[in-house]
Amino acid sequence: MRGTKYLNDKTRVIVIGITGREASQVVIESEKLYPGIVKCGVTPGKGGTVLKEDCPIPVFDTVKDALKVNKLKQLVNTGLIYVPPTSVLDAVYELIDNGIKLMYVITEHVPIRDSIIIYELAREKGVTIIGGTSLGCFVPSIGRIGAIGGKDPSVAFKDGSLVVLSKSGGLTVTTSEMFKRRGFGIYMALAVGGDVIACTTFADVLPELEKDKNVQACVIMGEPGGVYEEQVAELIAKGGYTKPLAVFVAGVFQEMMPEGVAFGHAGAIVERGMGKATDKIKMLEEVGKKTGTIKVAKFYHELVNSLVSLGVKRDFGDSYTDSVKPLYNTLD
Amino acid sequence: MKLYEYETYDTIFKKYGVPVPKYLVIQHPGQNVSDFVEQCGEAVIKSQVLVGKRGKAGAVKFAKTGDEANEHVKALMETEVYGEKPVSVIIQEKASILKELYVSFTYSSKPRCPVFVISLEGGIGIEEQDPSKIFTFEINPLEGLFPYKIREYLIEIGFDDKAILRQLSEIIANMYKGFWNSESRLLEVNPLIMAGDKTNPEKQKILAIDAVTIIDDDARIAPSKIYIARGAMGRPLTKREAAAHLIDRDDHRGKAGSYVELDGDIGMMTFGGGGSTIIVETVFALGLKPANLTDIGGNPPAEKMNKISKIILSKPGLKAVLVCGGTASNTRIDVTLGEGLVSAIEEMKKDGIFPEGLVWVVRRSGPEYQKGLKMLYECFVKNGIRGVIYNSELPLTEAPQKLYEILKSKNML
Numbered sequence: 001m002r003g004t005k006y007l008n009d010k011t012r013v014i015v016i017g018i019t020g021r022e023a024s025q026v027v028i029e030s031e032k033l034y035p036g037i038v039k040c041g042v043t044p045g046k047g048g049t050v051l052k053e054d055c056p057i058p059v060f061d062t063v064k065d066a067l068k069v070n071k072l073k074q075l076v077n078t079g080l081i082y083v084p085p086t087s088v089l090d091a092v093y094e095l096i097d098n099g100i101k102l103m104y105v106i107t108e109h110v111p112i113r114d115s116i117i118i119y120e121l122a123r124e125k126g127v128t129i130i131g132g133t134s135l136g137c138f139v140p141s142i143g144r145i146g147a148i149g150g151k152d153p154s155v156a157f158k159d160g161s162l163v164v165l166s167k168s169g170g171l172t173v174t175t176s177e178m179f180k181r182r183g184f185g186i187y188m189a190l191a192v193g194g195d196v197i198a199c200t201t202f203a204d205v206l207p208e209l210e211k212d213k214n215v216q217a218c219v220i221m222g223e224p225g226g227v228y229e230e231q232v233a234e235l236i237a238k239g240g241y242t243k244p245l246a247v248f249v250a251g252v253f254q255e256m257m258p259e260g261v262a263f264g265h266a267g268a269i270v271e272r273g274m275g276k277a278t279d280k281i282k283m284l285e286e287v288g289k290k291t292g293t294i295k296v297a298k299f300y301h302e303l304v305n306s307l308v309s310l311g312v313k314r315d316f317g318d319s320y321t322d323s324v325k326p327l328y329n330t331l332d
Numbered sequence: 333m334k335l336y337e338y339e340t341y342d343t344i345f346k347k348y349g350v351p352v353p354k355y356l357v358i359q360h361p362g363q364n365v366s367d368f369v370e371q372c373g374e375a376v377i378k379s380q381v382l383v384g385k386r387g388k389a390g391a392v393k394f395a396k397t398g399d400e401a402n403e404h405v406k407a408l409m410e411t412e413v414y415g416e417k418p419v420s421v422i423i424q425e426k427a428s429i430l431k432e433l434y435v436s437f438t439y440s441s442k443p444r445c446p447v448f449v450i451s452l453e454g455g456i457g458i459e460e461q462d463p464s465k466i467f468t469f470e471i472n473p474l475e476g477l478f479p480y481k482i483r484e485y486l487i488e489i490g491f492d493d494k495a496i497l498r499q500l501s502e503i504i505a506n507m508y509k510g511f512w513n514s515e516s517r518l519l520e521v522n523p524l525i526m527a528g529d530k531t532n533p534e535k536q537k538i539l540a541i542d543a544v545t546i547i548d549d550d551a552r553i554a555p556s557k558i559y560i561a562r563g564a565m566g567r568p569l570t571k572r573e574a575a576a577h578l579i580d581r582d583d584h585r586g587k588a589g590s591y592v593e594l595d596g597d598i599g600m601m602t603f604g605g606g607g608s609t610i611i612v613e614t615v616f617a618l619g620l621k622p623a624n625l626t627d628i629g630g631n632p633p634a635e636k637m638n639k640i641s642k643i644i645l646s647k648p649g650l651k652a653v654l655v656c657g658g659t660a661s662n663t664r665i666d667v668t669l670g671e672g673l674v675s676a677i678e679e680m681k682k683d684g685i686f687p688e689g690l691v692w693v694v695r696r697s698g699p700e701y702q703k704g705l706k707m708l709y710e711c712f713v714k715n716g717i718r719g720v721i722y723n724s725e726l727p728l729t730e731a732p733q734k735l736y737e738i739l740k741s742k743n744m745l
Contacts, residue, residue, distance in 0.1 A: 022662075086552050109550040112439060113515050116473045119444045124474075135661065150661035150699050155724070168606020170629070174658030177697075178727050194605065197444055223606065226441035250606060253613035275441065299617070300610045301727035324730075326720040328709035331691075331738065 003142045004188050005208050006102070006130065012075040013145060014066060014100070015041040016083055016091040018051060018059060022106075023082035026147045028055045033153065034143030039076050040066045042094075063098040079103035080145055081131075088132065089114040096125055105131030105199070106146055115197040122199055130200045133193035135169025138176075140186055148189060149173055160185015160315035161216035162307075163209050165202050167194035167223045168250075175221055175303070182304045183314035187214050196226050203231040206241040217244040217312040219303060222280055224251040229280035233287045236294060244310035247284055248297045251277040333547045333555040333562070336380045338422050340543035343558070344519070348510035350503055352540050353425040361405045365423060366398025372425035376541075377404045379411070379418040382562065384544070387456060389413045394426065419560070427539055428530075431493075432523035434458045434466070435504060437511040446471040448482075448508065452491060454523040477508045496526060496536050503538050515551035520544040572643045579639050586632025586663070588640040596621025598735070599650045601641065601673070603628045603657025603696070607728065611656045614729040618736045619745075623647050631663040637672020638679075645680060645687055651744055652691040656731045659724050660698025669696060670707030681715055691738055692719025695731035 002009045017023050018041025027038050028051065040058050041051060047061030060066040067073045079095040081088060081103060088110045095103050105118075110132035122129045130137070136146015140159040148169070149156055156177035162184045166172040169191040176189050192200050202220055209215045218241075222229040229249060235241055255276055281296050288294030295306035335343075338357045345352055356368050357380070369375045379391035386392050391413045395401035401423060408421045434454030440447045448469045451461060458466075467489050471477050479501040486497060493500075503524075511519035521540045529535040547555040569577065570593050579589035598615060600622045602608035608627040615622055624644060628637070645653070655669065680686035694708060705721050712719055720738070722731065739745050 085550060111515060111550045111552055112517055112548045113473075113512065113551075116439060116445060120473050147661045152699075155697070156659055166606070168604065168609075170604035170658050170660070171606040171610070173661055174607060174724070174728055177659050177724055181725070196441055197439060198441075221606065223609070228441065231442070248610075250609040250613065253616045254609075299614060300729040324722065324726045326722050326726075327705055328712070328721040330709070330712045331718050331720055 003139045004212065005128070006188065006190055006205075007137045007139045007142055007145055009142055011037060011078050011142070011145070013038045013078045013080050014063065014072075014076045014095075015080045016063070016095070017041075017043060017081065017087075018057070019043040019046055020082055022147075023080075024051060026082075027057065028052060029147075029151055030144055031055055031057070037143050037145070038080075040069075040072055042066060063094050063100070067098055076100070077102060078145070080136075081105045081107060083107060085109045085111060086114075089118060092118050092121065092129065096121060096127055101126070102128045103130070104134050104136055104145055105129060105193070106134055106136065107131070108133045110195065112195075112197060115195055115199070119197055119199045128200060130190070131193045131198070132195050133169070135172055135191035137191070138172075138186065138189040146191075148191065156180060157189070158185040158316070159187075161187050161214060162312075162315075163187055163205075163215050163218045164189040164221070165205055165218065166191055166221035167198075167228075168221060169193075171221050175219060178301070179219070179304060179307075182320050183316050183318035184304070184307070184312075185315040187216075194223055194225070198226070198228060201228040201231060203228065203235045203240075206232065206235055210241050210243065215243065217246070217307060217310065219307065220245065220247045222247060222249040222277075224249075224254060224277045224280075225275045227275055230275075230283050233280075233283040233294075236291060237287045242291075242293060244307065244312050245294050246297060246303050246307040246310065247294065248300050248303050249277045249280045249284075250300075252281075333549055333559060334382045335543075335545040335547065335559065336382065336419060337378065337543050338380055338420065339559055340519075340545045344510040344514050344516075344545065345540060345543065348513070349506040350510060350521075350540050351538060353427050355422050355424040357420050357422050358405060359409060359420045361402035365401050365405055368423055369395055369398045369401045374426040375401055376424045376426050377401060377408060378422050378424070379408045379413050380420045380422055381413045381416045381418050383414045383416050386413060391418075424541070427525060427527040427537075427541060429523075429525045430528055430536060431526040433525070434461075434520075434522045435507065435524045436518065436520035436522070437508055437516070438518045438520075440468075440470075443470050446473055446508075446512070448477065448485070448504075450485070450489065450504075452489060458522055471508070476512070477505055479505045493526070493536075496538065500538055514545070515548045515553075516545050517548050518544065518546040572647060576640060576643050579636050583633070583636065586628075586630035586636060588626075588628045588632040588636040590625075590627040591640065591643060592625045593647065594622050594624060596623045597649050597651045598622050599644045599647065599653040599690075600624055600626055601628070601644055601653065601655045602626050603660065603663065605629065607656075607658045610729055611654070611732060614732040615654065618732055620732065620736060620739075623650055628657075628668070629663060631660075632668065632672075634667050634671035634675065637668045638676045641673045641676035642680060645676065646685065650687055650690055652693070652735055652739060653719075654732060654735055655692065655694040655696065656728070657696050657698075658728050660696075663698055664700050665696055665698050665704030666700040666707065668704070669694075670700075670704035674707055674711040677711055677715060677717070686715075690718075691735070691742070691744065692717055693731055693735040693738065694719060694721040695723075695726055695728065695734075697724035
């Protein structure tokens, strides 16, 4: 198998809500770039049609109908959920009932109570769910799930040995691009989503990276809310992940803001003295002092130097220049 | 959305069976207040505000007569609590407290499940309570929380009042049902009290005498459809914030209406939840002061960008504008910047309300960025706007640094 548990050369996808505005655009775009990953989709009432004339992915009324087709039954192993927030729980149940063991929830604003049920289901049934609010996954040597990288992912992604994990979808791409410009290629970029209850957390992914020989190091983009960065520190302290890790935790400034200011993701709301950015940074730094494998960047753009300071080798040449010239200048 | 105390009583406790002392919610003094106090003998009067620690702020009063109660009602309605104006006051029968418990339900991200939190020593100062006296129990969300389980927990933590064990366990189970069914993120009662029963001294009653509820804003039925509107920052919205709120209301394409005002002088047009966060904090770290926060994303149409651009640029006292975002996967740069922002600049120019003399720093990439940034540049040239425009060759958070350097070199810090 080439690739990771989350996206590999065997990954074949069924898209729930495939004819929606965002889903259809993303699927058509992705199939042009990396054909053959998306096999079919579901939109109740549109069964028997195809997504688009020049992108003839079959659409079914139910997952059950789709998997009645023998070829699909044999190939499809991954779900991609693009339905409205209050329909996500239903979509997860439908996929689990039909034997799908890996799925992505791209939908934002999933009710927290539904997320809690979804996580418990996943745990009890041994299913891996990424999200909600995931932007998807990108493995340059394989392709992508979801919208990561837009129409031209080559701007941000080049094959390499680094894994980028991020709560923020947008920063998954922006961070990958920053590293690419500095000579680090990406083995996998995974947007785990910024919800308070995330079905797959940083600490869930790191043990997978530990045993994967293709992974040299990991970069984590954290945010306030939840204790998922703290769990990374605990995992590393126990020896569950020993490769280099560069981290940036956003949101220190929010601690100076009046209580109750929600800004950015739902999960980035600072809650009752728990999961504050400064707490996370402190814990990671303490463990890093002992293991010498963690570096927390003070500024986001210092992430590259943080990784270099841990002795991680470049995959290709560094194209950085100290004085980036603006495209346009009307200052003087 | 955080609820007022009376909203929890009215919409959750009544429905699910969590007993509270008799109460009355009012906004003006009146005969009904006097009648109420006469009936119950002694009453507690509390301001209805969202902020906590009302007791310390003097927003909780006691009265033995109707006149006394009415004076308190009038005074409390006129008094802000930590800067927040009460929406009403609640008058409640005063209970004789024998014992105070702390009970709450919330979601914990560590075990990723609902948790039941209890202390047998509740009341004022629970935040400073010895952590070893606060107990947390995980709840399987698919099974729920039965009273027998609560009795097991109560005995485990040393609750020894057998006479009231069953009643207490059932009320706590009802609280959990209320928490779960109302799609709360937090339901907290401090204190849940054992009170003497005036009619029967042998018996005790269990009563909730305060309640803090936070409903999930993403709940299946949005709380804004059930409860009255409230400001997020403990202050009313500014007129520009109110205008920004309307941008996304009737148009679900993309998001451009998230706008909060601060008292700085750097206009911030930032994109993406995570991106906006780290750009703003870099600005703070450099000692610059943002005039606002924005968080634009999801490929909003040009009309929305036009509106939010005008709102950002119309805040008085700006000295610079930072237009900054990562490499968008979906948001079109020609539409958002090339059309939306440019049209806002042109229209404000025409109306004579464009803020002149500002320094602009732009850093953006994503679909059609070459076209979009060129359109913006042409607009800068045409209108004599001073600025620099970068693509993603410049690391994201170095854009605020460039702004800092320019302001410094021009003695504008």
